[in-house]
Amino acid sequence: MSNTRTLNVNGRSYQSMRQPLVVVCVDGCEQEYINQAIQAGVAPFLKKMTEQGTVLGADCVVPSFTNPNNLSIVTGVPPSVHGICGNYFYDLETRQEVMMNDAKYLRAGTILAAFADAGAKVAVVTAKDKLRGLLGHKMRGICFSAEKADQATLEQNGIENLLELVGMPLPSVYSAELSEFVFAAGVKLLASERPDIMYLSTTDYIQHKYAPGTPGANAFYAMMDHYLTQLDALGAVIGLTADHGMNAKTDSAGNANVVYLQDVLDAKVGVEKTRVILPITDPYVVHHGALGSYATVYLGAASNAAEIADKIADKIRAIPGIELVLTREQAAQRFELPPDRIGDLVVVSERLAVIGTAASRHDLSELKLPLRSHGGISEQRVPLMFNRKLGAIPADHRLRNFDVFFLAMNFTR
Amino acid sequence: MSNTRTLNVNGRSYQSMRQPLVVVCVDGCEQEYINQAIQAGVAPFLKKMTEQGTVLGADCVVPSFTNPNNLSIVTGVPPSVHGICGNYFYDLETRQEVMMNDAKYLRAGTILAAFADAGAKVAVVTAKDKLRGLLGHKMRGICFSAEKADQATLEQNGIENLLELVGMPLPSVYSAELSEFVFAAGVKLLASERPDIMYLSTTDYIQHKYAPGTPGANAFYAMMDHYLTQLDALGAVIGLTADHGMNAKTDSAGNANVVYLQDVLDAKVGVEKTRVILPITDPYVVHHGALGSYATVYLGAASNAAEIADKIADKIRAIPGIELVLTREQAAQRFELPPDRIGDLVVVSERLAVIGTAASRHDLSELKLPLRSHGGISEQRVPLMFNRKLGAIPADHRLRNFDVFFLAMNFTR
Structure with missing residues (x-):
């Protein structure tokens, strides 16, 4: 110019x-x-x-x-x-x-x-x-x-x-x-x-x-x-x-520390009651297996939705490897996110852990080296x-x- | 046997x-x-x-x-x-x-x-x-x-x-x-x-x-x-x-991220009102300059001690690089510590940051390589x-x- x-x-x-x-x-x-x-x-x-x-x-x-x-x-x-x-x-x-x-x-x-x-x-x-x-x-x-x-x-x-x-x-x-x-x-x-x-x-x-x-x-x-x-x-x-x-997302043997959140929620809350979305998922998953340290969870609509969200949030917080669980409003404010494009809950895992959906939906065989992700x-x-x-x-x-x-x-x- | x-x-x-x-x-x-x-x-x-x-x-x-x-x-x-x-x-x-x-x-x-x-x-x-x-x-x-x-x-x-x-x-x-x-x-x-x-x-x-x-x-x-x-x-x-x-406690140039907590408290609360103790300090400081990610703070005795502790804790929480501030009771419970051997507050810094007392009391010239600590x-x-x-x-x-x-x-x- x-x-x-x-x-x-x-x-x-x-x-x-x-x-x-x-x-x-x-x-x-x-x-x-x-x-x-x-x-x-x-x-x-x-x-x-x-x-x-x-x-x-x-x-x-x-x-x-x-x-x-x-x-x-x-x-x-x-x-x-x-x-x-x-x-x-x-x-x-x-x-x-x-x-x-x-x-x-x-x-x-x-x-x-x-x-x-x-x-x-x-x-x-x-x-x-x-x-x-x-x-x-x-x-x-x-x-x-x-x-x-x-x-x-x-x-x-x-x-x-x-x-x-x-x-x-x-x-x-x-x-x-x-x-x-x-x-x-x-x-x-x-x-x-x-x-x-x-x-x-x-x-x-x-x-x-x-x-x-x-x-x-x-x-x-x-x-x-x-x-x-x-x-x-x-x-x-x-x-x-x-x-x-x-960061490395593994233990000292190089095994990935994965919280399979959909599996946990299916067991604790019921099958098809929640939907875990991993926004890291993309067409190029070979280098991380779609495993990252962030997930968002959609809950069904209900009259007592806030109460249910609180209860499920507490269950997620109790899982080893989970660092933080926020409601949509809290996450939208703290991380400056568009509330209409995140779930009812936002879940962040600790430095050395990642979040998956169901174990059956992640193929880690493509990972030739210990998992590193974000x-x-x-x-x-x-x-x-x-x-x-x-x-x-x-x-x-x-x-x-x-x-x-x-x-x-x-x-x- | x-x-x-x-x-x-x-x-x-x-x-x-x-x-x-x-x-x-x-x-x-x-x-x-x-x-x-x-x-x-x-x-x-x-x-x-x-x-x-x-x-x-x-x-x-x-x-x-x-x-x-x-x-x-x-x-x-x-x-x-x-x-x-x-x-x-x-x-x-x-x-x-x-x-x-x-x-x-x-x-x-x-x-x-x-x-x-x-x-x-x-x-x-x-x-x-x-x-x-x-x-x-x-x-x-x-x-x-x-x-x-x-x-x-x-x-x-x-x-x-x-x-x-x-x-x-x-x-x-x-x-x-x-x-x-x-x-x-x-x-x-x-x-x-x-x-x-x-x-x-x-x-x-x-x-x-x-x-x-x-x-x-x-x-x-x-x-x-x-x-x-x-x-x-x-x-x-x-x-x-x-x-x-x-962990590394530095930026991308290898400069240490140090919160000089005593300096901050002296400026915000007053000189000699608080005492920051770094329990990492030992006779062998060459490899970390007595800089770690944990400090404990002693406050003077006062009739409204709890109220003062809360106020000072809030000031410390606002410092970039600080991850957590707990009172003596909270820290003793969460980290299973002897309450009589920690200060009124326990302060933990983030992964990439350490806590010092006063800048004048840490000699980083002995650090020949970028700071790594714990x-x-x-x-x-x-x-x-x-x-x-x-x-x-x-x-x-x-x-x-x-x-x-x-x-x-x-x-x-």
Whole structure:
């Protein structure tokens, strides 16, 4: 954009920038991944960011899942405003589990679309295609996924011949290369198209497999460091955050600690009296078996519904591994969620435990390594880093991952 | 012991065993250390334990510190019974911080002493000398620390010429070798003296430095695996647990997240109105800077003391990084602590944060690596493993690390 202007998006103001802005959402980036990669000496650029830039810690959205947080980051607001609070909700009218991957469920415009409308050149690159439609909703510019990079067309995605441009073969959807493609594309786009604003969003395939500081994790962060170095050298302001953290969900033998909540409720309350929804469920379940640390429970309608909800909540609280049970209203308030898209109860498990529905409905045989997952409060703390010094942020401002555009655009000059 | 008998110790019964029993307390052994060592292929014996023995998870005592938990393990009861709830408490009468390392503060006898009195041959080996006196209190048999192995005498420690017996030089108190000496001594003792019961307690020097799965941690668990293999080969029943877990207490740059609670209270309540005690403090602070996730706060006596405590508790709850604030009564009940040895308030910080007193009283310059520490609820989950299959444990039994003797002696035949 040629001249400085301020846009208001969802009640927050954003100043356009002279330098290109690259916001990176590193999927599943527990802070310790970065710390350990620096300690291991494989991430010189991240180390430089801690010395010459700004390193903050921030809270992500709970449920600490990919879609709610990516949407919060690009809208600058919590799910209570943008509407996406997981991959699934249960539609009480149609009595069906509904996938929220469609942009029609989005209730707020994005910062990206607003700047594109105001004349900025905007580019979005996601790892998986599931996010592309939501992030690029009503946005003019470049928007594609690494997963379907071979199918990108100028008309649909604002760019074509991507494999040639990036110089990489199409990666598998279950690979570290899927994220590498995102970074490599980002560097090529910045060099060739020089977008004013670019949003790069990776996949947590590696983080679900490898603990911070282990060889598989360090290799990923070394790769990322290599591309961040190039983005920085091309003059970009870089803001880096994560959609959520990641923790082991196992015992010392690597066995998953799973609370099969539907089984427990069927036994204690009765079959078909409750419906447990796991909003982590998506079409790509190989790396977590649809097991996360967050669930929502729908109860049948009844005249004494509140009383029943309280009783069932108490039963759930008594299950070992459960950290917190909230009613719809409590959860909507505490986690800033849309009350019409969560169940009567919201259940969060402890750091080392996950919640399943029925044991028979989870196939853990695909898990080749001990389960690591997310979704709970234990995965709420994420990095928030910039390659620039930031101006003073008010002390009472609770930092969120969805402040990354706000801080980069308003506090880095 | 020649014939089977049952002893009652602190209200729990323990059967003597035909095979020698070795209980190992691995200091700071977050479960993930074992899982990652197995994944890395460096711990074949631990892997075998997960396949042919029994792997459980258990809750340690909060505060998740070394002394309260080691004493719980050897007495089979919580600190409310044995009296040791940290390294320090504040004596209201003498108005002094009192170190609880002296055995005179112990309010319960140990399982070890009871079996020794009944004729069993008992041996205790600790890493640091601070624990030796407490663990060996009124116990006939062998009891020494690796730290002062060179000073052991037949009269004082039930054994002499230890460096020669073990075949290792005296290790530094800040080293992995201090723990290795404990294991090496255990193997030599089992082979030569064949004690009926042996308790081996290591130090968490390595765990404070290295995250699970990183080279420094895996090397430690490979070493441990080597000695466990030998203990197993010598026919011992092995029970393995930990005093507490361990977590990073830093941001993505490795900077410690510290709540300097005395500074905050001095500013909000007034200087010398409150006294923050950190019961992690001990003479060996180099690896954690006396920073843990647990503190207790003493308030002055006043006619409206309860009201003041409530107000101050609310102020502490509002500090970012604080997970829980309890009154003395609440803490004594929830964590089974002796009310006369904790302050008016008990404060626990979140997984990634620690509590300090005043910033000026903590020297972090000695920390050469990013802070890892413990003390909170986030370090409560620990491994509880046996090299034997166990009989069925009642489903409603909440497993504790201090069940290790109980389960080994009553459930492994």
